[in-house]
Amino acid sequence: MNVLIAEDDGVSAMVLRKALEKREHYVAHAEDGEQAWRLLREQPFDLVISxxxxxxxxxxELCRRIRQRDASEYxxxxxxxAKGLxxxxxxxxxxxxxxxxxxPLDxxxxxxxxxxAERVLKMQSDLQLRTQETKEALQMQEAANWRFAELYMGLPVACIAFDIHGRIREWNRASEVLFGASAGQMFERPVWEALHTADCWDDQEALVRGIVAGDCVENDEWIFRHPEHGxxxxTRRLFPLRSIGGEIVGGIGIHQDITQRKHAERQVEEQMQRIHVYATELETRTALLEAANARLxxxxxxxxxxxxxxxxxxxERLTVEVQRAHRYNTELSLVLLDVDHFKSYNDTFGxxxxxxxxxxVAGSxxxxxxxxxxxxxxxxxxFAVILPETGGMGARLAAERFRAALTAQPWxxxxxxxxxxxxxxxPGMDAAELIASxxxxxxxxxxxxxDCVVVFGEETAGAASE
Structure with a gap:
């Protein structure tokens, strides 16, 4: 790690420096907070010992400035x-x-x-890596969306997408050529009003309503009344448009001139396969993004x-539980436990x-x-254990259960x-006050x-009885 020591005591700084260099860390030294702040603005440091x-x-003040700055690395x-309070x-x-x-230094x-510090910094590095992966996944998804839009607009057949109410949402360039109207003129108009037909509008509306209910229409022949060419x-194919979750959100209509039926059908099949590939790619990217979010x-x-x-x-959880307990007037207790003589254990056994x-302990x-x-x-x-809907007596019993289980472990x-x-x-206590108690x-x-359980309030009573 790159370590910056901010220490005005030369002896203390020298002891720290030797201990850090012995662990093969790069060390820089500043004699006061101002000099340390200048060094931090000139080069990055993983760890500051101030x-x-x-x-x-x-x-x-140095710590506040470090937290207030905009830095890519933590x-x-x-x-x-020497303060211990x-x-x-x-x-x-x-x-x-x-x-x-x-x-003095131990x-x-x-x-x-x-x-x-190394564990925390590694977690921060991993988190930044996952964030970058998520960003790249989003960029790939945006690119896939753009490719899909370009593909859709560039299809050689007229495609009309409509929402669940039958209002037109997409009208590609082939539709403009075939029906003689721009996308701006058709947008949000009901399909049965936008497409002038020799049939009655009621039949067209019923057809669209059937599509958004889950029906499909294959190779249906119909007559379109072009405003200029009669x-x-x-032929038309209509089918529901579904979200990733399978919910019907509208429909798509594909329209072809019947005189070019065979040629157009082949093109549609190829293009539909491409649409399926891009839809699958989009679904895959979405799954990757969800997985990345879960990992984060x-x-x-x-x-x-x-x-x-x-x-x-x-x-975060304690804040939620405190708010819930106050809102619904329910009990809530908190158990804090500290492993006895843990430093001695570390010093003895590593x-x-x-x-x-x-x-x-966590498993117990x-x-x-x-x-x-x-x-x-x-x-x-x-360690901390939040006990919802538990009063003082129940919390004491729970803590005794934790204690018995830990003692019974084969150490x-x-x-x-x-x-x-x-x-x-x-009543009226917030999360910080509950932790303090x-x-x-x-x-x-x-x-x-x-190796015992004490409930807040009882330790005072016990002292008085003595």
């Missing part, structure tokens, strides 16, 4: 700070920081943060390590083993929830447990010795 407090421009921002972290996140590195923590004997949606909402929903999907633990949760519940990776070793290296905090939606309860569970 000190919080700097002269000229602090880390928060820049991951890691805030370097929750309010400080929230302020950093609000400015656009992706992660934090606490001073090399193991730095490695973990860099691994996280009656002309023609999965990338945007799925955690790459555990396969469950990610933080972004969690925030990050791959830690990753497997996180995946197993997925096997313990109801269909209506929502499981997501909240961040790091934290090969050492037992893995978690601390659980339960928040319950109160569950987070407070989680803190209480850790303080109580870990």
């Amino acid at each position: 000190d919080w407090m700097m002269p000229a421009m602090d880390g928060l 820049t991951y921002v890691l805030m370097l700070t 929750r309010e400080d972290r929230l302020e950093g996140l609000g400015a656009g920081a992706d992660d934090f590195l606490i001073k 090399h193991a923590e730095l490695g973990a943060r860099l691994n996280t 009656d002309r004997y023609l 949606q999965a990338l945007a909402t799925t955690d790459g390590l555990t396969g469950i929903y990610n933080h972004r999907a969690f925030q 990050h791959p083993a830690g990753d497997r633990v996180l995946a197993r 949760l997925m096997g313990s929830v109801r269909v209506m519940d929502f499981v997501a990776r909240y961040g790091g070793e934290e 090969p290296k050492r037992p893995v447990t978690a601390s659980y905090g339960v928040g319950r939606l109160q 569950a987070d407070r309860a989680l803190y209480g569970a850790k303080k109580a010795g870990r």
